[in-house]
Amino acid sequence: MKINNLLLVGISSIVFLVISFFYAQRIIDFGKSYQETMHEHIEVLDFNKRLLSSKEWLANGFNSDYEWDKKRIASESLLRVAEDEYRSAINQSKYLIYISIGFFFIVFILYVRGEYFRKAMAGCLLALSICYLYIGIFTPMLEISAFSEDLTIPIELDTELVSVPISEGLNYASELTKEYTGLDLGTTDPLDYSLFKKNVVFKGRTYYFHQSKSIADLIGILFKDKNYVVAWAILAFSVLLPVLKILVTLLITFIKPFRKNSGFLIFVKVIGKWSMADVFVASSFLVFLSFNNMNVGVQNDSKVLFGLYFFLAYVVISIIASIFVWFAISRNAKIKLYELAS
Numbered sequence: 339m340k341i342n343n344l345l346l347v348g349i350s351s352i353v354f355l356v357i358s359f360f361y362a363q364r365i366i367d368f369g370k371s372y373q374e375t376m377h378e379h380i381e382v383l384d385f386n387k388r389l390l391s392s393k394e395w396l397a398n399g400f401n402s403d404y405e406w407d408k409k410r411i412a413s414e415s416l417l418r419v420a421e422d423e424y425r426s427a428i429n430q431s432k433y434l435i436y437i438s439i440g441f442f443f444i445v446f447i448l449y450v451r452g453e454y455f456r457k458a459m460a461g462c463l464l465a466l467s468i469c470y471l472y473i474g475i476f477t478p479m480l481e482i483s484a485f486s487e488d489l490t491i492p493i494e495l496d497t498e499l500v501s502v503p504i505s506e507g508l509n510y511a512s513e514l515t516k517e518y519t520g521l522d523l524g525t526t527d528p529l530d531y532s533l534f535k536k537n538v539v540f541k542g543r544t545y546y547f548h549q550s551k552s553i554a555d556l557i558g559i560l561f562k563d564k565n566y567v568v569a570w571a572i573l574a575f576s577v578l579l580p581v582l583k584i585l586v587t588l589l590i591t592f593i594k595p596f597r598k599n600s601g602f603l604i605f606v607k608v609i610g611k612w613s614m615a616d617v618f619v620a621s622s623f624l625v626f627l628s629f630n631n632m633n634v635g636v637q638n639d640s641k642v643l644f645g646l647y648f649f650l651a652y653v654v655i656s657i658i659a660s661i662f663v664w665f666a667i668s669r670n671a672k673i674k675l676y677e678l679a680s
Contacts, residue, residue, distance in 0.1 A: 342430040346457045347445060351465040354416070354441045359442075359470040368427035369477040369645065373421050373550050379416035380483070380548040381552030383407050388489075388544050405543045411541075425663045427477075431644060438466050456666040460591050463659035464584055466650050471580055475553045482640040485547040489540040546636060552645055553577070576649075583609055591663050 381387065388394055388409075397405040442462055449458035551559070553576050562570035586606055587595040 341342055343454075346448070347454075347461045349413045350441070350445065351461055354437070354465055355469060358434055359435060359472070361430050362469055362473050363432065365427050365430045365473055365644075366476045367641075368423050369552070372423040372427060373478055375416055375420040375423060376481075376550060377548070379413050379420060380545045382413040382416065382551070383543050383545050387547045388540050389491075394540065395538065398540075403541070408611055427644060431648075433468070434605060438469075442466070456662045457591055460659050460666055461588070461660065463590055463655050464591075467656040467659060468584055469656060470631040470648050470652040471584070474645055474652050475577055477645030477648060478550045478552050478555075479641045479646040480640065481548075481550040481643055481648065482638070483545060484636050485543045485545045486540075486636050489544045491540075493538055516606045537590055550643065553649070579609065580652070580656070587660070587663055591666055631662075 393404070394405045397403070445458050445462040449455045452458070553572065557569055557573050557577075560566075560572070586609070591607065
């Protein structure tokens with residue numbers, strides 16, 4: 339089948355974006371719910387909440403698991419909810435991927451032998467990249483945490499400071515009372531020093547640190563902490579520049595006056611110099627994965643979340659789209675392929 343009308347691409351792209359943004363919003367909502375529930379789970383087992391809890395210390399003193407059982411049940415319940423929310427986000431992501439693949443093949447089949455094949459494929463891929471960029475910005479990318487398993491705190495009192503006052507106290511009490519009671523409370527045997535030595539064990543995990551952030555979360559935190567330079571850099575390289583590249587690429591691909599406008603072409607060349615900036619931002623998040631290999635005296639863990647995969651998908655799809663754009667406009671504009679690459 340051969341179709342030369344680009345209007346169909348525009349209409350189908352709009353329909354795809356409407357449907358995909360419905361799923362994208364659900365993915366983002368489940369991602370935020372996962373973050374919030376995981377935060378609640380970590381709060382239950384937080385270092386301060388456990389070690390500053392008199393109830394846990396007393397329970398340890400009486401060899402009781404009552405306080406730990408309450409925390410364990412609450413934390414496990416929250417963890418199950420978080421895992422369900424994460425699975426829901428993954429399931430919605432699968433539906434979106436199926437729709438994306440279907441949209442791609444429909445456009446490919448309709449235009450493969452047509453005059454506007456390159457432009458149609460460019461429009462299709464740019465629509466996909468818009469959707470994936472949106473998800474990649476607002477969903478969590480990485481999760482890192484530091485914790486101890488069965489944290490053990492050795493308690494040992496100074497026997498010299500403890501045994502002498504106790505022995506003297508017993509002897510003094512004996513002198514006062516033995517005349518009336520006939521009981522000798524004094525002791526000549528050494529005290530059982532094991533009474534002053536004890537390992538206090540906080541069962542399960544005790545968390546010292548936990549972070550799960552999206553690009554949008556990170557930018558918000560940086561602005562809140564007044565780290566304006568870094569905040570604006572990440573906002574520019576991971577949000578503003580990618581969006582501008584997509585919009586300008588759409589304009590010069592489908593609207594002839596823009597394609598012939600030297601100002602837009604110069605802008606494309608300039609922005610092409612920053613073509614790997616968004617990839618760099620995504621890679622900078624991966625630096626945090628080195629946290630998993632740090633020897634800081636406690637157990638640590640880090641894992642990639644689905645937000646990073648969506649951002650990576652945007653980068654790859656936009657690069658492929660730039661190839662079709664370049665083939666579509668190369669006859670009319672002297673722009674090199676690398677200058678259009680996203």
